[in-house]
Amino acid sequence: MVGSQSSLREANRARVVDAVKRHGGLTQVELTGATGLSPATVSTIVKELVAAELVEVRNTIRSGRRAQLVTLAHRVGLVAGVLVGARQLTVAVADVSHEVLAEQVLPLPAEHRADTSLDRAALLVVDLLERVGSELDEVLGIGLGLPAPVDAASGQVTVRGILRGWDGVPVAQVLSKRLARPVFVDNDANLGALAESTVGAAREVHDALYVRAGHGVGAGIVLAGRVHRGVAGTAGEIGHVQVDPAGNICSCGSRGCLDTVVGDRALLEPLRSSHGNLTLSDVVRLTNEDDPGCREIVADAGTVVGGVVAGLATSLNPELVVVGGVLAATGEVFLGPMREALRRRTLLQQVTPLEVVPAALGTRAELEGALALALQHTDLLEQPDTGPNGPGDVAVGQVRTGKGNR
Amino acid sequence: MRGRTPLLALRQVSRYFGAVEALVDVDLEVHAHEVVALVGDNGAGKSTLAKVVAGVLSPSSGQVEVDGEPVTISSPSVANQLGVASVFQDLAVCENLDVTANVFLGQELRGRAGLLRDGEMETETRALLEHLTIRIPSVRTPLRHLSAGQRQAVVIARTLIGQPRIVVLDEPTAALSVAQTAEVLTHIQRLRELGLGVILISHNLNDVRAVSDRIEVLRHGRNNGSFPASATHEEILAAITGAA
CATH class of the missing domain: 3.30.420.40 (ATPase, nucleotide binding domain)
Structure with a gap:
């Protein structure tokens, strides 16, 4: 029984920390309500957590009364x-x-x-x-x-x-x-590239591409461990690489940019007659629920984006392609065709074949x-x-x- | 995907108060999984329309259809049975009661002897708040201790009791801070994701354009244009003010 009691204590501590995380800051009274623990237990646990420097307690006012606000410990600033x-x-x-x-x-x-x-x-x-x-x-x-x-x-x-x-x-x-x-x-x-190369999937990689596929498509280029921005900050703007010389005019003023083919409007338009009014997150959700029409749209987008990324990768020879943005939340439906498009380029398969992985931090x-x-x-x-x-x-x-x- | 029959349809609905034409031959359709915004100037008939849908007012003429069947929404409880839940501007919450009691207000779960099934209601309230990702520390907090945004969230959660299919929200973001507005708009997106049809009435075009699929403009009680969410601020404003 001693063992189960200490694990119960652990679980209660975790509950308190979770509640504080979820709400940002809670008073001790609110913590009692949020966790369902008794005021005495909350008080003891908060004291322990303060001692362990996991949370901090500061004075605040709630409903006109003085109260103790519990927040996660802030380090330095x-x-x-x-x-x-x-x-x-x-x-x-x-x-x-x-x-x-x-x-x-x-x-x-x-x-x-x-x-x-x-x-x-x-x-x-x-x-x-x-x-x-x-x-x-x-x-x-x-x-x-x-x-x-x-x-x-x-x-x-x-x-x-x-x-x-x-x-x-x-x-x-x-x-x-x-x-x-x-x-x-x-x-x-x-920023996605910065995060993925410092704490995400490209942590130990010197040269990597981060592809963000969402309402529009963009890429972040990491060369020798640093994000490359270019003179006007347009480095990696693959959404404005031409893929259809006879295509529509893009918001940037050029014709047939990648964004005019796989941007949100381009993805949603063909679904309108069959699926009605959808948002991009609807398409992602429906794709994950195996809706055939949405899967088709996302997979085709993967192929087109893969083709453009292949060009960029051939020029830069990165070790890894990290894919983020909401479309990456469809997993292999998007990544599979993208990987396939990259696999067809011979130069990308030399020494170490180019890998395509989902962002470790996901849409965050x-x-x-x-x-x-x-x-x-x-x-x-x-x-x-x-x-x-x-x-x-x-x-x-x-x-x-x-x-x-x- | 989306059924061709709208969940709710108003056909040529009019409502007069003596000489006042609050609604004149108004048409409105709401489908499942859709947020339809209703915008217009003060006195354009937005709230009157909400009250017709909620069963508070009955139309002077015209027809209301639910699932393509003509219905008469003669009272709020009939509206409830038809799957229509409404939140009005004055939230109608009980300050002295806690979150659970407010969520189940008037629809309390009762046991065999007519006793309240308190535990069950509490569990269900917790699940509802979780479902809508509403952050309120305790379901036992009296409403007077909650912020305006949290109260609005409680009222939105209340609409989901009894599994409605259509939710009418009258000015849900009025008088809220930006963070509270953010929460409420996120809840509205969540209602849409759950497959409900939402009628959103608001003055704030920014909020409306952020979460709506379609924007219907009322002017002097009449339809004055229907816009996709991608319509510009100016286009909608022109329809509201009659400049177009």
């Missing part, structure tokens, strides 16, 4: 990650050990605008901080991802038309002025990347001389001091 997607905004707050303390998703309208979305992002950051009982000045930096090529220094979208409503907006400057914290901006696929890769970006820069700010990232970091300093324009 916090970072915030903001991921702007085609149809949703995700904001997360994490500590410097990369532990996500609170997170919130906000659905966004199609072709959302920078002013409204950045305003909401700023309010969400503040709200999440409040949820974990912290202040804005504990935040060391904010990493922000955009679904378009960006200039890392100003955070401005470099190609007009791709992210309508965000053209000409100095994103880093707008948000850092609003929150008075340093803001670092990058393309979402680059980009958000984790935004947090990693902020963390990377805050490390640099603490030790300015030893930064491994070279000249790019000068520009970061500019953003920090509010001189975002180049």
Whole structure:
């Protein structure tokens, strides 16, 4: 019985930690309700967890009464990650050990605008901080991802038309002025690549490609362990590689881009007459439920994306292709045809055949990347001389001091 | 996939209050697995339409169909039986009762002797909150201790009791903070994923365009355009104000 009692104790501790993680911060009274444990047990466990430095307790006010707010222990400081997607905004707050303390998703309208979305992002950051009982000045930096090529220094979208409503907006400057914290901006696929190459599937790999297949397709290129951005931040924008010379005009202004063939609109249109009004996540869900029509659409997209990735891989000779984005959540339905398209290219099969794997961080890769970006820069700010990232970091300093324009 | 017969259809529905034309020959269809937004200026007839669907008001003329069959929604309980659940602007919650009691308000589970099956209701409430990914620490918290967003979530959870097929939400994001709005919009997406038809009434075009499949504009009690979710802010605004 002694054994089962200690395992019960373990289970109860896990329940308390889970509840704190799920809610960001809870008072001891709320913990009692959330876990179903007695107040005495909660109190004992919280004391143990505080001693083990897993959680922290701070004073707060609930319903006009003083209460003890229990949150996960924050190490040193916090970072915030903001991921702007085609149809949703995700904001997360994490500590410097990369532990996500609170997170919130906000659905966004199609072709959302920078002013409204950045305003909401700023309010969400503040709200999440409040949820974990912290202040804005504990935040060391904010990493922000955009679904378009960006200039890392100003955070401005470099190609007009791709992210309508965000053209000409100095994103880093707008948000850092609003929150008075340093803001670092990058393309979402680059952030996915950063996360996968630091803590994900490409951890031990020097040269890798990260392919993000969602509302649009993009890639992040990791060369010698570093994300390659290019002069205008458009490196890896495979969504704008031409695949159909007689195709439709793309949002970027060119004809027959990959995005016009496998972007969300292109994927959803052929399903309209048979399946009605679907969203991309409906297609992913139905594919995973074995709906033949949706599987067909996703598999064909895999083949086309694979063909373009083959071209990129032939030029760069990476060791690994990591696939993320919502379409990767269909697993082999998307990855299989993509792998097949790559296998046909002889050069990719030499010495070590090119491997295609799903993102280890799944659809969270980009958000984790935004947090990693902020963390990377805050490390640099603490030790300015030893930064491994070279000249790019000068520009970061500019953003920090509010001189975002180049 | 989607059945050709809409879950709910209003055909040429009118409702007059004396000389006031609240609804004039309005058509509306809602399919399963679809969020239909109803937008319009103050007094455009949005809430009147919601009340017709909820059985609070009966139409002066016109026809309401559920699953293609003509029906008369003469009272809220008839609406319930037909699978229509509604949430109105004034949430109608009991501040002094806890989450479970509010979720089951008026639809309490009773045992043989008429006693409340409290444990069962609590378990079911927990499952419901989990299902909708609603974050409320305890189902035994009185509603007065919850935030506005959490209350809205409780009311949305309440609509799922009795397994409805159509949920009507009247201004669910009014007076909520951004984080609370985010939660409620996520719940609406979840209702859609569960295969329900949702009628979403709101003033906020941003919220509406974020989660709707289709946007129906009412103006002076009449249909004034139907838009896909991809329609621009300006197009919809023009239809609302009558500029187009």
